[in-house]
Amino acid sequence: MLTQHTRSIRRALLATALIAAPLALSTLPAQAVTGTAATGTTYGYTARLDIGHGTRACSGVLVNAEWLLTAASCFVDDPAAGLDVPAGAPKLATTATIGRTDLTTTDGVVRNVVQLVPRTDRDLVLARLSRPVTTVTPAVLATTSPVTGEELRVAGYGRTKDEWAPLALHTGAFSVDASDATTTTVTGKNGVSICAGDTGGPEVRVTGTQAQLVGINSRSWQGGCFGIDTAETRTGGIATRVDDLGSWVAAQIAATRVDDFNGDGTEDIAVGDPKASVNGQSEAGLVKVVYGGGKGSETLHQDLDYVPDTAEAGDGFGQALASVDYDEDGYTDLVVGIPSEDIGAVANAGMVTILYGSPDGLGKGKAALNLVQGTGTGDILAAVSEANDQMGAALAAGKTAAGEPYLLIGMPGQNLKGYVDAGQVFYLRGTTNVKIHQDSSGVVGVIEAGDRFGASVAGDANNITIGSPGETVDTAANAGMVTILKHTLNAAGIPTAVASIDQDSDGISDAAEPEDLFGASVSTVAYRPSGATAATDSIIAVGSPGETLWVGTTSYAGAGQVLTLRVTAAGTVTQLATVHQGVDGVNGASAGGDGFGTSVAVANTAPNASGTATTMLLAVGVPGKDIDTATDAGVVQTFSLLGAPGDSDHWIQAGNERGLPGTPGASQLVGTYLYATPTHLWIGMPNGPSERGAVHGLPWSNAMGGTGATVTTYQPGLNGLPLTGKAFGMAIG
CATH class of the missing domain: 2.130.10.130 (Integrin alpha, N-terminal)
Known part of the structure; x- marks a missing residue:
């Protein structure tokens, strides 16, 4: 148990918690206070956190491909007033650099922090990353408590003896003084201290070649750190214990993800009513959003300032919906299909609007992204809106196995090469913006009138599926077909075809017959055998x-x-x-x-x-x-x-x-x-x-x-x- 003196120290330290130096990088060589700079991949699981675009800096520890452990005190305005961190997206935009022990290099990866899962009993949060990290081995949590007198190695990206924000990860040796149920007190050996910016960094037990994560840096006297009064010589600090949290960490990592438009950690839902009237415009369409946790609702339509275009009769705003964190900021975004939208004088050409999530809800943060043929980038920019294209009649969105967001936009009314309603699909992922149809590289089939390729679309982390229910198979009209592709791009820069399946395909039961409409609906999900x-x-x-x-x-x-x-x-x-x-x-x-x-x-x-x-x-x-x-x-x-x-x-x-x-x-x-x-x-x-x-x-x-x-x-x-x-x-x- 901690002594009363130690508890008093801990309370006092809250007022001078080392939650971080602003990010002003030094050009001087990086050195620890009296420790050593990490080299190569040693302690590569340590992350450097930029919180609020340079407002503050902390450290963290990768404990799973998609998750860090770090200090809750990094995410509160005043640690002395409490460590209550709301679950959900961080209040300030946060990025994590992982696997880059030397910040002057391009090693490792940079990820956004998109979700915080706080502990209520200690200075600790789990932080989910926007994408998995596959090039760095996560730290392994210890399963036994720290013992008085044992040595722990501590790492972090905080200040050194003579640098405000060093360009390298630094480490040092500390001795365990005592522990209670949630914390451990340590003292730096040979004058080594934990400095501002080291908060959230790892304290590990090294046995042979094995390192186990025992704790997370929380607070320190900061003796010898840059900017601290030279009269302060104490090198003691407090770590948050994690050795008893293995089951909690595992449970949070395994928890089901939910759509969360306002980033508060509770599930939200959007519901379309494309036949609704808006300001007297019949069937202009609207979408109602219900925010979980009793946070109310809002009604979205095209007569709102933050929704592109104008509500017009017959637009059908909200006929199709999809959701994904498209900009990877921790707030789920809503994709709205408006397939009956007129583009200028072109009737029913259709368009798609992405309304971005924010702390105040959909559309209240960054400006919406409007996807219209002839604008933007890639194949959408190169396309021309035509009557009855029905862009946005079908939508699907998700993330690849690598965690990259993607979007599928079905256009079953697209005419191609003079064939009416042949259909096509736009596929968007990162800088990729391409069209897919039955003349695309590797896609089996021939462009024909009435195929309605893209009448249904679906995707999961591994594959995408496109339905063309109007496909003629042999002589069977409207027998239907589905095309399966994987996210990996082929030499032509489009998703690689896996197979095209109809009911005459080998191994498929039944037979293709007129009006079967095979592929009128599709849905897909990733499966772990x-x-x-x-x-x-x-x-x-x-x-x-x-x-x-x-x-x-x-x-x-x-x-x-x-x-x-x-x-x-x-x-x-x-x-x-x-x-x-x-x-x-x-x-x-x-x-x-x-x-x-x-x-x-x-x-x-x-x-x-x-x-x-x-x-x-x-x-x-x-x-x-x-x-x-x-x-x-x-x-x-x-x-x-x-x-x-x-x-x-x-x-x-x-x-x-x-x-x-x-x-x-x-x-x-x-x-x-x-x-x-x-x-x-x-x-x-x-x-x-x-x-x-x-x-x-x-x-x-x-x-x-x-x-x-x-x-x-x-x-x-x-x-x-x-x-x-x-x-x-x-x-x-």
């Missing part, structure tokens, strides 16, 4: 809602079905299952016009673990299903993506035990609009029973057969949402 160390594979669900099914000698046109495909890291594509209401064990009976597979949504509820039958999930919309006398009432069915469909089938209709509110009604078309996150299955019901529509979030435990978990409902006129709109729930993101 058992025994693998990463989610290297993809599982893709492909809906063919026009599929004709036979029961005995009776055919049911438009009954619909779904195929699930697995794509391995090597690019091998195999069919996992055929799913429809005639499969053994699957609820319901096929009927004409059911439209099974009109929408599909897949999810991995444990994205950081090996995929299992209970974590890899599929939801299928069946909007044409009649329930008793309610024609086209619609249902949703859920399955596991792994194993036989009949082993895990669950039926969701309005009013049953799964928790979807309401009662089945004619033309409600439940299942037309689905959106899946790792925590919830969201079902849009713009066609009633609520007059203006509603969305309902079912926890996956409910959706997969359980009962009792709270269902979240958002509806115009309830819980603070304004009573406006017409078809709330036609898009969810």
Whole structure:
């Protein structure tokens, strides 16, 4: 236990905490106070943090490819007043330089810090990085407490004896004085001190060639540090213990990510109503955003100052939505498709707007990015808006396995080489801005009228999938096809084609038939096979809602079905299952016009673990299903993506035990609009029973057969949402 004298020292030190020197780099040779400068990759897991563009500096420690440990005191205005750091995006923009022990070099990497997860019992936060670090080996947490008298090695990028902000990582030896439940006191050997800017740096136990992270620099007397009164000679300091936090760190790293537009650490959701009137303009469209944690809501439309363009009749703002932290600042950004937007006199050319997240919500920070053909960069700049292109009719966004954000923009109405509605897709990632169509390098297929390539798009960390439901296969019109590509660019600078799949492809069940509409809906999720160390594979669900099914000698046109495909890291594509209401064990009976597979949504509820039958999930919309006398009432069915469909089938209709509110009604078309996150299955019901529509979030435990978990409902006129709109729930993101 610390003595009363030590506790008094600790309180006093709070007032002079070493949270950092402003970043004014010295040109003098870097030296520790009396220690040594780190060389090569030694202590390469130590990070240098720039907080607030030079406002302050700290150090940190890489403990996972995407996570640092550092001091909470680095992120508060006044450490003496408390160490309460809000969870979520840091208040001040923060970058971390990792693996660059000599700052004059280009070694290592630079990453944004996008999320803070604080401890409430000690001076410590976990900080998530914008992208994984794959070139630096993380530090290993110790599992035993520091012992009085043992030696620890301390590292940091703080001041030295004669430098304000040195250009190299420096280290020194310290002796452990005492420990309590959360801290350790240390004293520098041979006059070595922990200086301003070293806060958050590692204190490690070195045994042979093995180094274990015991603590994080917190406070120090700073004797001998640059700028400190020469009368101060004490070299003692306090470290925050981490040796007892292995399970906490692991749990936070494995936690499910959520969309967070305002960076407060709670889940937010956006819902489109493209048929809503705005300032008298019929079907101009709007999007309502609900901020988690009781932070309220806002309504987005094109008559707001911070949303580009102007609300006009028939624009359909919000017909498609996607979300990703596109600018990697810690705030989720919202991508809005406006496929019926007129560009000048060009009707229904379409455009896409990215509204950036900020502490005050969407659109309140940096200016929106408007994507219109003929503007910007790359292939979008080189393109020309044409009537009925429908740019933004389908959207998908996410991050690659390397953590780089990407965006897919479907344009199913694009005319190519004189072929009407051939369709194409724009793919954006970093400086890449390219178009993909059926004449693209490596893509199987031929540009034809009515293919509608890009009518559906989906992506995960490994692969992207593009549906062309109008594809003619042999002589079967509108049989449909999907194209699978990986994010790696080929020699032509576009994503590398993996396979093009239709129902006549080898290994694919059934056969391509007219009006199958294979690829009318697609959804994909990364999959980590058992025994693998990463989610290297993809599982893709492909809906063919026009599929004709036979029961005995009776055919049911438009009954619909779904195929699930697995794509391995090597690019091998195999069919996992055929799913429809005639499969053994699957609820319901096929009927004409059911439209099974009109929408599909897949999810991995444990994205950081090996995929299992209970974590890899599929939801299928069946909007044409009649329930008793309610024609086209619609249902949703859920399955596991792994194993036989009949082993895990669950039926969701309005009013049953799964928790979807309401009662089945004619033309409600439940299942037309689905959106899946790792925590919830969201079902849009713009066609009633609520007059203006509603969305309902079912926890996956409910959706997969359980009962009792709270269902979240958002509806115009309830819980603070304004009573406006017409078809709330036609898009969810």
